[in-house]
Amino acid sequence: MPLTRKAYRAALLHSIGDPAEVGIEASYEYFEDGLLVIENGRISAVGHAADLLPSLPADTEVVHYQDALITPGLIDTHIHLPQTGMVGAYGEQLLDWLNTYTFPCESQFADKAHAEHVADIFIKELLRNGTTTALVFGSVHPQSVDAFFEAAQKLDLRMIAGKVMMDRNAPDYLTDTAQTSYADSKALIERWHGKGRLHYAVTPRFAPTSTPEQLTLAGQLLGEYPDLYLQTHISENTQEVEWVKELFPERSGYLDVYDHYKLLGERSVFAHGVHLCDDECARLAQTGSAVAFCPTSNLFLGSGLFNLPMAEKHKLNVDLGTDVGGGTSFSLLQTLNEAYKVMQLQGVRLSPFKSLYLATLGGARALRLEDRIGTLQPGSDADFLVLDYNATPLLSYRLKQSNTIAETLFVLMTLGDDRVVLQTYAAGRLVHQR
Structure with a gap:
C-alpha cells in the first residue's frame, strides 16, 4: 500500500495526564502554532510547526487552519x-x-x-x-x-x-x-x-x-x-x-x-x-x-x-x-458545560484541563485504549477535531478577549456546541465537514 502522508497546521492541544494526579501544568501539551503529521491513518509526529515543517518531504500536503484548535476526537x-x-x-x-x-x-x-x-x-x-x-x-x-x-x-x-x-x-x-x-x-x-x-x-x-x-x-x-x-x-x-x-x-x-x-x-x-x-x-x-x-x-x-x-x-x-x-x-462540549455546574453546586472548581482529560484521555484510559485514542501522541489513530474559534459571532468576539489557552478552552466548553466542530477525522479520514 502506498504511503499516504498529510499534515495539519493550527493550534494543537491534548491531555497527557490526569490533572488530579500530575497537576494542571503537567497534564497537557499545547502548541500555539503546531503541526500534526498523519501517515496511513495514524499520527506520526506532533509538535511546533517551525520544528517539523523543515523535516517534511517536499510533496507533503499541509492544510493550514486560521483561528482554529486541533484536539483529539x-x-x-x-x-x-x-x-x-x-x-x-x-x-x-x-x-x-x-x-x-x-x-x-x-x-x-x-x-x-x-x-x-x-x-x-x-x-x-x-x-x-x-x-x-x-x-x-x-x-x-x-x-x-x-x-x-x-x-x-x-x-x-x-x-x-x-x-x-x-x-x-x-x-x-x-x-x-x-x-x-x-x-x-x-x-x-x-x-x-x-x-x-x-x-x-x-x-x-x-x-x-x-x-x-x-x-x-x-x-x-x-x-x-x-x-x-x-x-x-x-x-x-x-x-x-x-x-x-x-x-x-x-x-x-x-x-x-x-x-x-x-x-x-x-x-x-x-x-x-x-x-x-x-x-x-x-x-x-x-x-x-x-x-x-x-x-x-x-x-x-x-x-x-x-x-x-x-x-x-x-x-x-x-x-x-x-x-x-x-x-x-x-455534544460533549455541552456535557462539560453541565459538568462544570454540577461541580459548582458542590463547591468544587472543575478546571478546563480536567474537563479536556475527561472527554479524551480519561475516556481512553477507562476503555484501555490510551495507546490508540484520546491523545495526539505519535502512534495513535488519527482521530482528531478541528474546532473553529469563529463558529458563532458571540464565540468569535469572546475568544478575542482570551489571553490564555485555559481561558480559550473553558469558553469553548461553555459556549461551544456542534457548530464549533469544523471537521472531524477518524483514522485520518474526513468523516464530518461542517
Whole structure:
C-alpha cells in the first residue's frame, strides 16, 4: 500500500495526564502554532510547526487552519442508540421515564430497517459533535447492534456497543431470556468483536431488569472472551438504589450485585454512580473499573450530583457520557458545560484541563485504549477535531478577549456546541465537514 502522508497546521492541544494526579501544568501539551503529521491513518509526529515543517518531504500536503484548535476526537462512554428518537422527553424521573418513554421507543428496533435509519442519524450526530469513539447501548434486539456496527464499519470508526440483556421488570415485548441473551450476545461477539476498529460490550441494562441467571451468564461471557467490555448502570437514582436492595436482599449493596456476578474489571464501565459510597468507589478502583459521569442526564432526570472529588480520592477511572436520551445533547462540549455546574453546586472548581482529560484521555484510559485514542501522541489513530474559534459571532468576539489557552478552552466548553466542530477525522479520514 502506498504511503499516504498529510499534515495539519493550527493550534494543537491534548491531555497527557490526569490533572488530579500530575497537576494542571503537567497534564497537557499545547502548541500555539503546531503541526500534526498523519501517515496511513495514524499520527506520526506532533509538535511546533517551525520544528517539523523543515523535516517534511517536499510533496507533503499541509492544510493550514486560521483561528482554529486541533484536539483529539472526543470519547463518549455512555449513550443509548435506541433513545435518539425520544431525547428531551418531558416530566419524569428515571423509573417512570423508562416506562413512559424509553421502552416504547426501544421496541421499534425489532425492525432492522428502523434500526438502520436511526443508526445513520445517530452516527452523523456523534461525528457532527466531534465524538469519534462511543460506548453504545443497543436495544434488546440483536439487529440494533448489527445496524450500528455496519454503519460504523463503513467509516472505519473506533466504536464499542452491545445488545441490552433484560429478562424481567420490563414489558413483555422488550424482554429476552437468560439463555437467548447469552446466545444472541455470543453470536454478535463472534460477528463483530475485533473486526476493524469495533469492540463488543456485554450489556445488562441494570440490575433490576436482569435475573440472577442472566447476570451469571453475562459474567460467563466476560470469562470466555477476556478482552470484552461490560457496560451497565449503577446508583443513578435513589428509588433505583432502594429497588435493587429489595430485589437482591442477600447482597450488601448495588455494586455488590455486580461484583458477585463477576462483572467488575478493567474494561467495565458503570454509568452514573451518583449515589456511590466511599467503599464502593474503592472497590471499583481496586478492580480497574470505571464510572461514566453523565452530568446532563443527572440534572435532566433529577438524579443528583456526581461526587468527582470522592472518585479522585480513590484514583477511580472517571470518563464522560452524554447519556442520550436521558441527556439532552450529543455534544460533549455541552456535557462539560453541565459538568462544570454540577461541580459548582458542590463547591468544587472543575478546571478546563480536567474537563479536556475527561472527554479524551480519561475516556481512553477507562476503555484501555490510551495507546490508540484520546491523545495526539505519535502512534495513535488519527482521530482528531478541528474546532473553529469563529463558529458563532458571540464565540468569535469572546475568544478575542482570551489571553490564555485555559481561558480559550473553558469558553469553548461553555459556549461551544456542534457548530464549533469544523471537521472531524477518524483514522485520518474526513468523516464530518461542517
